Amino acid sequence: MSSDLDDLPLYASAKKVYPQAVSGFYRRIKWAALFICLGIYYFLPFLRWDRGPNLPNQAVLVDLVNRRFYFFPIEVWPQEVYYFTGLLVIAALVLFLMNAIAGRIWCGYLCPQTVWSDLFLVVERFFEGDRRERIKRDEGVWNIEVWARKIAKHAVWLFIAWWTGGAWVLYFADAPTLVRELATGTAPFAAYVWIAILTFTTYTLAGIMREQVCNYMCPWPRIQAALTDEEALNVTYRYDRGEPRTSLKEATKLRAAGQSAGDCVDCNQCVAVCPTGIDIRHGSQLECIQCGLCIDACDNVMTKIGRPTSLIAYDTDNNVKARAAGEPEKVWRPIRPRTLIYFAVVAVVGGAMLYQLATRATAGISLIHDRNPLFVTLADGSVRNAFTVRLINKRPDARHFALTVEGVPGIVIEVTNITSTADWRPVVAVEPDTTREVRALVTVPKGVLDQKSVPIRIHAADLFAGERVVAKDHFFGPG
Ligand code: SF4
Numbered sequence: 001m002s003s004d005l006d007d008l009p010l011y012a013s014a015k016k017v018y019p020q021a022v023s024g025f026y027r028r029i030k031w032a033a034l035f036i037c038l039g040i041y042y043f044l045p046f047l048r049w050d051r052g053p054n055l056p057n058q059a060v061l062v063d064l065v066n067r068r069f070y071f072f073p074i075e076v077w078p079q080e081v082y083y084f085t086g087l088l089v090i091a092a093l094v095l096f097l098m099n100a101i102a103g104r105i106w107c108g109y110l111c112p113q114t115v116w117s118d119l120f121l122v123v124e125r126f127f128e129g130d131r132r133e134r135i136k137r138d139e140g141v142w143n144i145e146v147w148a149r150k151i152a153k154h155a156v157w158l159f160i161a162w163w164t165g166g167a168w169v170l171y172f173a174d175a176p177t178l179v180r181e182l183a184t185g186t187a188p189f190a191a192y193v194w195i196a197i198l199t200f201t202t203y204t205l206a207g208i209m210r211e212q213v214c215n216y217m218c219p220w221p222r223i224q225a226a227l228t229d230e231e232a233l234n235v236t237y238r239y240d241r242g243e244p245r246t247s248l249k250e251a252t253k254l255r256a257a258g259q260s261a262g263d264c265v266d267c268n269q270c271v272a273v274c275p276t277g278i279d280i281r282h283g284s285q286l287e288c289i290q291c292g293l294c295i296d297a298c299d300n301v302m303t304k305i306g307r308p309t310s311l312i313a314y315d316t317d318n319n320v321k322a323r324a325a326g327e328p329e330k331v332w333r334p335i336r337p338r339t340l341i342y343f344a345v346v347a348v349v350g351g352a353m354l355y356q357l358a359t360r361a362t363a364g365i366s367l368i369h370d371r372n373p374l375f376v377t378l379a380d381g382s383v384r385n386a387f388t389v390r391l392i393n394k395r396p397d398a399r400h401f402a403l404t405v406e407g408v409p410g411i412v413i414e415v416t417n418i419t420s421t422a423d424w425r426p427v428v429a430v431e432p433d434t435t436r437e438v439r440a441l442v443t444v445p446k447g448v449l450d451q452k453s454v455p456i457r458i459h460a461a462d463l464f465a466g467e468r469v470v471a472k473d474h475f476f477g478p479g
């Protein structure tokens with residue numbers, strides 16, 4: 001095929017993109033994705049979830065002060081940060097899976113950069129009109145009307161950016177309370193700083209930089225290009241049907257004379273609506289976020305001129321090659337070894353996380369051995385080690401843990417500053433959803449210890465719920 005790629009310069013300065021509004025199937029999907037994503041982002045902090053007394057009732061909350069993350073019924077403690085690692089692994093694999101099935105569907109429909117850029121474009125069109133009007137205004141004389149429109153647009157952009165920053169901080173505190181504090185100027189200073197940062201980044205990335213973020217800043221297009229295969233669906237210009245392109249008038253003449261003409265009438269509508277300003281007829285490009293808007297634009301043109309739609313469509317490289325070779329189209333296979341492997345790994349990692357969540361302990365214990373001195377020999381010849389014991393109660397009710405120790409014959413444990421015991425075992429009360437540190441003295445009778453160090457285990461047993469946790473350490477002596 002004679003390629004118009006040959007005519008492209010190797011280097012070109014970035015040009016301002018003026019995407020034209022378009023209607024159609026993929027645009028409707030994008031609107032739906034935009035409303036759902038923005039709705040979740042802006043309103044989720046106000047959703048309540050009853051966790052009982054003494055616990056916050058916000059469904060999604062990052063409680064930095066108490067070092068907890070709440071997600072509906074799940075409460076994650078700092079010691080369980082590995083859940084986030086698991087989530088990140090699943091997120092990456094789901095991205096790979098989406099890519100193997102339908103290319104850059106994340107970029108085109110769900111990425112925050114795409115969603116907010118779309119929202120900012122709505123505002124731009126409202127104040128400055130569609131593509132032609134915007135180009136005309138920018139290239140013409142900047143009179144008062146142009147300035148007024150631009151100032152109004154930037155003011156609304158800033159308002160949306162500020163609202164976005166405001167919604168962000170609501171995930172880190174009780175949302176209704178923080179809203180009241182923000183309204184009365186009594187919110188913590190950090191909240192204002194974060195709102196300012198998010199206002200700046202949203203305004204800059206979604207309003208000013210837009211497609212340049214995808215083209216120059218985001219690593220995903222490069223990674224995606226390396227991950228895709230010939231069976232993934234990608235937005236494709238079907239050049240076998242579209243070429244040789246010519247004007248509608250010329251094409252009609254050629255067909256009337258019994259000659260062949262491509263379906264592309266070179267109207268440039270696919271380029272005009274593209275949010276990254278590229279021409280999909282040049283083939284698959286890194287800049288294409290696969291939003292499908294060029295499909296809508298071209299389908300509208302094809303419908304108007306009475307030709308079949310889908311000159312631009314989601315298609316596989318395999319099909320493109322098959323049609324070029326005059327072979328029948330291949331059936332798209334979303335279920336194939338690559339997608340099955342991704343799906344299996346997502347299922348295994350997700351299943352392991354769910355199992356871990358469902359069976360996780362609601363109590364915990366950790367030890368810190370006194371280092372100086374490691375041990376003391378008492379007047380009666382027995383040897384004593386001291387520990388700081390941290391007990392964790394992840395339940396919403398107070399609990400009582402009885403401590404025991406094992407590992408050496410005759411070994412005993414005492415806890416200073418507590419008065420309660422059960423069967424001679426020291427009992428430590430831990431308030432709901434908290435940790436408590438106590439000082440424990442572990443003693444071995446005279447003549448029992450024949451080594452410098454022996455492993456021991458300290459158990460904490462919930463007196464009523466029966467849950468038992470254990471921590472390992474060493475007991476040191478003179479040997
Ligand atoms: S070429 Fe088409 S699918 Fe790709 S970014 Fe432009 S409009 Fe979207």
Ligand code: SF4
Nearest residue numbers: 264265267268270298
């Ligand atoms: S919208 Fe369709 S017909 Fe018009 S230039 Fe693009 S591919 Fe050709």
